[in-house]
Amino acid sequence: MDPDTNKPNGQAAQALEKIVRVRQARRNKFYLREERITLSHGSGGKATHNLIEGIFAPAFANPLLDRMDDAATFTTGAGTQRLAFTTDTYVVSPLFFPGGDIGKLAVHGTINDLAMAGAEPLYLSAGFILEEGFPIADLRNIVASMAAAAREAGVMIVTGDTKVVQRGKADGLFINTSGIGLVRAPGTLGQDQLQPGDQVLLSGPIGDHGIAIMLAREALDIENDIQSDSAPLHTLVASILEAAKQNVHCLKDPTRGGVATALNEMAIASEIAIVLEEGAIAVRPQVRGACEILGLDPLTIANEGKLVAVVAPAAAEAVLQAMRAHPLGREAAIIGSVQAEPRSMVFVHTDIGGKRVLDMLVGDPLPRIC
Amino acid sequence: MDPDTNKPNGQAAQALEKIVRVRQARRNKFYLREERITLSHGSGGKATHNLIEGIFAPAFANPLLDRMDDAATFTTGAGTQRLAFTTDTYVVSPLFFPGGDIGKLAVHGTINDLAMAGAEPLYLSAGFILEEGFPIADLRNIVASMAAAAREAGVMIVTGDTKVVQRGKADGLFINTSGIGLVRAPGTLGQDQLQPGDQVLLSGPIGDHGIAIMLAREALDIENDIQSDSAPLHTLVASILEAAKQNVHCLKDPTRGGVATALNEMAIASEIAIVLEEGAIAVRPQVRGACEILGLDPLTIANEGKLVAVVAPAAAEAVLQAMRAHPLGREAAIIGSVQAEPRSMVFVHTDIGGKRVLDMLVGDPLPRIC
Numbered sequence: 001m002d003p004d005t006n007k008p009n010g011q012a013a014q015a016l017e018k019i020v021r022v023r024q025a026r027r028n029k030f031y032l033r034e035e036r037i038t039l040s041h042g043s044g045g046k047a048t049h050n051l052i053e054g055i056f057a058p059a060f061a062n063p064l065l066d067r068m069d070d071a072a073t074f075t076t077g078a079g080t081q082r083l084a085f086t087t088d089t090y091v092v093s094p095l096f097f098p099g100g101d102i103g104k105l106a107v108h109g110t111i112n113d114l115a116m117a118g119a120e121p122l123y124l125s126a127g128f129i130l131e132e133g134f135p136i137a138d139l140r141n142i143v144a145s146m147a148a149a150a151r152e153a154g155v156m157i158v159t160g161d162t163k164v165v166q167r168g169k170a171d172g173l174f175i176n177t178s179g180i181g182l183v184r185a186p187g188t189l190g191q192d193q194l195q196p197g198d199q200v201l202l203s204g205p206i207g208d209h210g211i212a213i214m215l216a217r218e219a220l221d222i223e224n225d226i227q228s229d230s231a232p233l234h235t236l237v238a239s240i241l242e243a244a245k246q247n248v249h250c251l252k253d254p255t256r257g258g259v260a261t262a263l264n265e266m267a268i269a270s271e272i273a274i275v276l277e278e279g280a281i282a283v284r285p286q287v288r289g290a291c292e293i294l295g296l297d298p299l300t301i302a303n304e305g306k307l308v309a310v311v312a313p314a315a316a317e318a319v320l321q322a323m324r325a326h327p328l329g330r331e332a333a334i335i336g337s338v339q340a341e342p343r344s345m346v347f348v349h350t351d352i353g354g355k356r357v358l359d360m361l362v363g364d365p366l367p368r369i370c
Numbered sequence: 371m372d373p374d375t376n377k378p379n380g381q382a383a384q385a386l387e388k389i390v391r392v393r394q395a396r397r398n399k400f401y402l403r404e405e406r407i408t409l410s411h412g413s414g415g416k417a418t419h420n421l422i423e424g425i426f427a428p429a430f431a432n433p434l435l436d437r438m439d440d441a442a443t444f445t446t447g448a449g450t451q452r453l454a455f456t457t458d459t460y461v462v463s464p465l466f467f468p469g470g471d472i473g474k475l476a477v478h479g480t481i482n483d484l485a486m487a488g489a490e491p492l493y494l495s496a497g498f499i500l501e502e503g504f505p506i507a508d509l510r511n512i513v514a515s516m517a518a519a520a521r522e523a524g525v526m527i528v529t530g531d532t533k534v535v536q537r538g539k540a541d542g543l544f545i546n547t548s549g550i551g552l553v554r555a556p557g558t559l560g561q562d563q564l565q566p567g568d569q570v571l572l573s574g575p576i577g578d579h580g581i582a583i584m585l586a587r588e589a590l591d592i593e594n595d596i597q598s599d600s601a602p603l604h605t606l607v608a609s610i611l612e613a614a615k616q617n618v619h620c621l622k623d624p625t626r627g628g629v630a631t632a633l634n635e636m637a638i639a640s641e642i643a644i645v646l647e648e649g650a651i652a653v654r655p656q657v658r659g660a661c662e663i664l665g666l667d668p669l670t671i672a673n674e675g676k677l678v679a680v681v682a683p684a685a686a687e688a689v690l691q692a693m694r695a696h697p698l699g700r701e702a703a704i705i706g707s708v709q710a711e712p713r714s715m716v717f718v719h720t721d722i723g724g725k726r727v728l729d730m731l732v733g734d735p736l737p738r739i740c
Contacts, residue, residue, distance in 0.1 A: 032506065034506060035505065035506055035507070036502075036503050036504060036505055036506060037500045037501070037502055037503060037504040037505075037506065037509070037534055038502060038534070039502055039534050039536065040534075041500065041532065041534050042500065042532060042533045042534025042535070048532060051532060052530075052532070055506070055509060055510055055513050056496075056513060056530055056532070059510075059513045059514055059516070059517040060496070060513070060516075060517050060520070060526075060527040060530070062526045062527070062528065064493070064526060064528040064529075065526070065527060065528050065529065065530070071529060072493065072528035072529040074493065074528070076451060076453065076492060076550070076552050077451050077552045078451070079449050079451045080449075081446060081447055081448070081449045083446065083453075083550070085493055085495060085528060085529055085550055086495070086529050087495035087496070087497045087529055087530065087531050087546065087548055088497065088531045089497040089498070089499055089531050089533045089546060090533075091499060091533045091535050122446060123434070123442065123444065123455055125455060125456070125457035125548050126426075126430070126457070127457045127458065127459040127497075127546045127548070128459070129459055129461060129499070129544055130407045130411065130412065131407070132406075132407055132408060132409055133406050133407060134406060134407040135405065135406055135407075136402065136404060136405055136406060136407065136425070137405070139407070139425060140425055140429075143425050143426060143429045143430070144429055146429070146430070147429040147430050150430070156430075156432045156434060156435070157430040157432070157435060158432065158434040158435050158442035158444070158455060159434075159435065159441060159442040159455055159456050159457055160422075160426060160430070160435070160457065161457050161458045161459050161546075162411065162412060162418060162421060162422070162426075163412050163459045163460075163461045163544075163738075164407055164408070164409050164410075164411050164412025164413075164737070165412070165461050165541060165737075165738060166409065166737065166738075168538070169540065169541040170539065170540055170541070170544075171535060171539040171540070174499055174533075174540075174544070176457065176459060176497045176531075176546035176548075178457055178495050178497070178546075178548035180446070180453075180455055180550065182446050182447045367534070367535075367536065368533075368535060368536075
């Protein structure tokens with residue numbers, strides 16, 4: 001294909017066109033053929049979507065859930081304020097890893113889901129599942145880490161719950177955090193809001209969180225100083241909204257399934273195409289090296305301190321500058337743009353001049369990353 | 371002691387007075403001496419309180435959490451509407467039991483925590499932890515049960531999350547539900563709001579849920595038709611609030627730890643005494659029989675479709691009638707009253723004319739009841 005027109009210009013291009021045709025036909029179909037849950041159903045990628053679309057979405061169907069954004073937004077009663085509400089369960093293994101722990105991750109993750117709805121995070125809940133025999137000292141450290149993360153981000157943990165299960169019936173500790181925020185975004189944000197011409201911005205280098213967890217877990221003896229990028233993104237979002245006014249169409253933090261999955265979700269929901277420039281996507285050399293050794297695509301690796309912003313072209317430069325002026329967006333870049341066709345697809349222009357289809361994560365090379 | 375004056379009138383009474391003195395001195399102290407989590411830390415009783423007061427409360431301290439009610443309530447931003455927010459994780463075993471399943475329980479439990487804050491339940495979240503290998507057909511049934519329970523109660527499940535852990539790292543499926551409601555109660559409700567003279571009402575017979583679970587689990591071959599009482603209590607609460615106006619001081623659903631724990635929490639928070647009449651507390655014969663065989667006190671057994679209402683004396687009769695007019699309160703009764711002294715204690719006048727101290731649940735005879 002010609003990178004600009006998406007028209008075929010050779011044999012490779014014809015092959016690509018066929019892939020696009022086949023995948024496009026499948027894009028809005030979800031298959032749940034398995035009889036039992038597999039680890040892939042928790043990947044955040046294709047299998048998770050099949051599970052959601054096959055079971056949860058039809059059973060719970062309602063206009064708020066159906067938008068399938070990171071948080072639901074609504075007004076209550078006679079109120080005019082728009083609220084955001086989100087939930088996330090954390091099962092990361094190991095519980096402590098370079099750059100963070102499950103507690104910090106649980107606070108940042110839910111803050112970020114609220115922030116992606118354009119909301120100022122206000123209140124969090126914390127639900128613990130503890131395994132009998134879990135060390136109280138570890139619990140104390142994890143709770144202290146949650147408290148510090150909440151304090152630093154200016155949110156309050158206002159309600160909680162603790163359950164204990166017998167030894168062997170959980171894996172140390174799992175945490176659910178849910179959160180409520182006050183929507184500050186002036187326009188409508190959502191993965192179904194992308195328009196042709198929109199610019200796609202990424203706030204910094206990708207893959208650090210996922211690779212840090214994997215290296216901590218596998219004891220691969222790869223010498224490295226890769227740390228989780230876990231960070232609360234709500235002040236970065238405030239800067240973006242301030243710079244862009246009504247011109248932000250979607251914010252998304254590429255967690256499970258990585259940037260590839262996040263962008264595919266947008267492409268499917270908005271029925272547009274996204275074209276990325278591989279060279280614009282920052283990956284730290286150590287992360288890239290680890291991905292090569294492990295046979296992983298950095299675009300499918302989870303992050304917890306990065307965001308993708310899709311904005312109207314007129315606002316792109318202002319948003320980029322606002323992101324770069326923020327400590328968590330210093331390495332921000334415009335990484336691609338939105339086109340009308342072919343609908344529901346994501347492409348990457350590779351550094352060597354090729355073009356490939358970028359699918360959402362299939363399988364789960366890295367279970368329990370968050 | 372003389373049942374009316376709480377003054378000693380014999381040797382047994384002197385012994386009781388000593389127990390009261392010792393326990394009262396300990397009431398507001400919480401000890402967390404263990405180095406590892408035990409099943410008792412999940413009982414909802416004494417050990418859970420020790421864990422909360424020893425770890426969570428000091429780390430997360432803030433005015434909303436510190437009230438330690440079933441839900442936190444607050445207004446947001448410039449809004450004047452009061453919202454309630456709560457979270458609960460469900461690890462009940464078995465997942466399916468007479469009268470319900472984990473999904474129905476997870477919806478009713480969070481609806482009830484909102485209702486106890488005097489709130490109309492609006493939106494729920496659902497977070498799933500699935501064990502690799504879990505049957506998709508069971509998941510489908512549980513999700514259908516959640517959807518039906520939400521529909522019947524008029525609430526929407528608006529946001530969710532799914533995680534999968536490896537085989538052997540969870541026990542089939544755990545569910546967290548969090549919820550948001552709109553506070554409709556005109557006055558301030560809370561376990562610290564009890565006043566001497568208040569009347570204590572109970573909506574119906576106790577112990578059905580806990581005993582149904584235990585019998586389902588233990589395969590004790592006790593012939594019975596005991597079913598979980600799992601039910602959404604928000605419309606019963608609406609009836610109570612309508613009848614009582616400002617005169618409701620506290621609503622609480624006696625789940626983990628049962629009526630005994632719920633009342634002790636109130637007695638400690640309000641620094642008053644509660645005196646119960648054993649004869650007024652309904653327990654179905656089959657439940658009573660099972661409790662006797664198993665050596666359990668029905669007052670410490672979990673319920674999921676019952677509530678305790680503490681109301682000003684002037685409103686007690688009107689509230690009682692309103693409860694009895696509601697399908698879920700037909701067997702409601704006034705079971706006791708609030709006295710000024712001895713502070714932070716709960717007593718039971720027994721059917722045979724004695725009086726005993728009723729402590730919160732110690733240990734955990736029935737782990738994973740919800």
